[in-house]
Amino acid sequence: MPNHTRTIPPLRTLCTAVCLALGLGAATSAQAEDPVRIGAIYIMSGSPSVYGQFAQQGMQLAVDEINESGGILGRDVEFVLEDSQIKADAAIQAARKLVYSEQVHALMGLDSSGVATGVVPVVPELQRPFIITHAATPDVTGKLCNRYTYRLSVNISQNTKAAAEIAEQTGAKRWTTIGPDYAFGHQSWEFFGNYLQELDPEVELMERTAFPRFGNEDFTPFINNVMDAEPDGVLISLWGGDLVNFIRQANNLGFFDQDFEVLMTLGGATEVMSALGTDMPEGIWVGTRYWFAAHDNEVNNAFVSAYMDRYGKPPSYNAQGAYTGIQAYKAAIEKAGSTDPEAITDALSGLTFQAPNGELTFRAGDHQAVVGPTWGQTAALSEDYGVRMLDPMKTFDGDLVTPDVSETGCSL
Amino acid sequence: MTTRLMIFGVLGLVLAALFLLPYGVSYFYIFVATEILIMGLFAASFNLVFGYTGMLSFGHAAFFGMGSYTTAMLLLHLQVPLVWTLLAAMFTSMLLAAVIGFFCVRLNEVYFAMLTLAFGMMVFAVAHQWRSVTNGSDGITGFPLTEFGLGLDLQLANPLVYYYVVLVVVVLAAALLYLVTRSPFGLILKAISENPERVSFCGLNERRFRLIAFIVAGLFAGLAGGLFAPFNRVASPDMIHWSHSAEAVLMTILGGSAYFLGPFFGAMVFVLLETWITSYTDHWMLFLGIILALMVMFFRRGILGTVLDRVLRR
């Protein structure tokens, strides 16, 4: 009977050694000299990982700025970054690791709606404040909202309400969509359709839509499908590497020369625009959570020039979201006067602070920041920034595009 | 007799260590240990097909996924006690394994591997595209954790409690699985893996034994999946993807397929290495690839297998 052996003692000894080290760290973390630790979860692998790289740069910039000017409550701040792998289970494991192993005081991040709907219900168990800086599903500040979860970035309902206004002005009546086959793509289409029909009851939402799998490589069948349907307007909610791939293949098939309007809800991401350069078609409407050239205020001017100096490219919306996330925690910790996670959580509710895209407030009712997207038509390529600029350009007022708390389905 | 005593002694120590583990390690390692136990059961169930019966399956995650979805959906829609969801998970994955196995055991070697891959990916594609039922690629999330059932007052949302639930269930399941491998049935499986023709000559229906092995393996994989969904709070298509099947293969190769506890040991090495290496580098898969290549080339018996071979030969 040779089949049984010492399976676990090695685990135990190894664990004990590691955990002693970790345990010591935990015991001393209450001392004032130790840094404030913020755990971040972004997509660092796979085709959208360029979003994670921008987020990392944004956080690094914020952390360095804060530490150079005296830190938070006199303490340095640092961040620990984990990869979400754009999977909910990986992100949940990452969050547990950050809280229990890395002993962070607060959490931030999340790039995908699908990941966010998995993570957010678990956040109350972790008992750490969580600021979402990218994932856009309305649910996480709607029916899934909870005490610990906040979002500073534009969500789907804010963005598609703005998109519907643009769509209404184009005069196009028959609309269809191409979006990724998960929560984000389907919800973008649903919210856009509802808002657009409110503005113009005559609009027709076509049955024939295209939802290719996220990470799909060949979009040709889906592009042909939509061109065949001969719509007046197409809402495109693809993002990341998918959007880059899609636009290149669509260019080849003459998609943008057709007789319909094209609205890309996330086309204004500089991650996408700089990858495409002049392959990005001119004269189409693109939306973005934040556009570096849309805000003429002191905070934004300093942010953009610091970012340009350091990284040689303009900050994307994800870089701005991550940068602002750190700044929001600074404001909340200073308001709370402590790094106790519960105190930070309380301080975030109703908090108002200066962000590059203006003054932001986390509503107490659903923890969503009152903020609007920027939309514009793609224009000439800028030599300085390496991306097409937006002209005309419109930044929507958060108060006008954010639904009332009573409509979100959140009760806090 | 002394070897047997020693083995029971070691086994007792292992169980005691597992039971006392939460008192000796930091809170985070409760999650790590829970994952090791569940993945160990998954790999061990795979090994019933691979190590004992000689069939390399690349679709074993289908049963793990079936168990996960069954548990997640029952918790989401009906909020039944966990013990019933686990039984349901075992039942549904057993059914799935019966259907898939019915076809797959007709083929051998590479063709078997390819057909299990095809069926596994078919289940993946269904979970991915049947949005109205499975919630598509987002998977099933946000389900509540109910009571355990059987009149036990257990707070399943407490990771420590859940660790003990997993520990008890996995130890019981492993014991059952072990008894299967030591039974006459298990010995026939072993004979099939060594020489299928000879088994046929003995008048035994080789295909039927392989099918039963496949179904039993599917059932235990379903149990592992059923335990995993409440632990990770998600049931998603990723758990069905062939790369998840490959994880069971990797763990088994790492530990060694010739000994019953090899896959558990492999799961432990895999999860611990992943936890540690990913803290230092994003490129953990590179280390994994190198380790796997070395194992296949030089230590085909796995870590535990190689060590035990040495110890027992002495």
Next chain:
Amino acid sequence: MQSFIAALLNSLDIALLLFVIAVGLNIIFGVLNVINFAHGALYMLGAYFAYTAMGLLGLSFWVALVVAPLLVAVVAIAIERLMLRMVYDRHITDSLLLTFALLLIIDESVRMIWGPSIQVVDPPALLTGTFSVFGVNYPVYGLFVIAVGIAMMLGLWLLFTRTRLGRIVRAAALDREMAQTLGINVPMVITGVFAFGAWIAAVGGVVAAPMRAIGPAMGEKIIIESFIVVVIGGLGSFPGTLLGALVLGFIHGFGGRFLPEINLVLPYIGMALVLLIKPQGLMGKGASA
């Protein structure tokens, strides 16, 4: 009608690209009896070498098409000599596992060297733009892919049926010991075939680069597709590979277009049906490539 033609052309360019990749896999299987799980990774390596040649060194697409596959072939020689050689006389699952390890190593090395995000290269000026057939606009590059596939097909057919080298390889595939006694240097033939299979995969990678995004996951996706192709067509069968590629190309081209709700599951249903009805593949194990 127009949508039918568009789907047809799309199916053909998917099919012929798949053919180029899968045929290398099948040749390696035919001679080495190894299912090369890392074949997709070698395809990806071809695309990345082309990206480096074109994007960073500024070489033309045509130079990249020559240089990148040769470099991949060199990598393949090292792999065969240092690793694969150790498992030939073992069970076939060992080579499957070893090449799976290789897949992990190559994928992750690519991530380390080129980063995790996707890269793009432009098609050469000659092949940009669209052409029009029956009122359907289709990219010229799609036509080029079809042409490469056909050229590869003819070239391989000539090589294996009309040349001495081709006959030597087929002899080694049929019976290694017999070939050895006939004075053929079998180990060298095996190394050569593995490198050649990798070279073909890399040609596919370079050709795919301008129309698909180059990313570290591209190999994992294509290897499963290639498995489907060779299983449907028949392991070890050269004409079968073409048939399998056409079947899968049509499933993608028409499935994605007309049955988007179930397009993901279709290839696997096709693969399973073939395995169950005719496990040797539609074209059986005929002329060993």
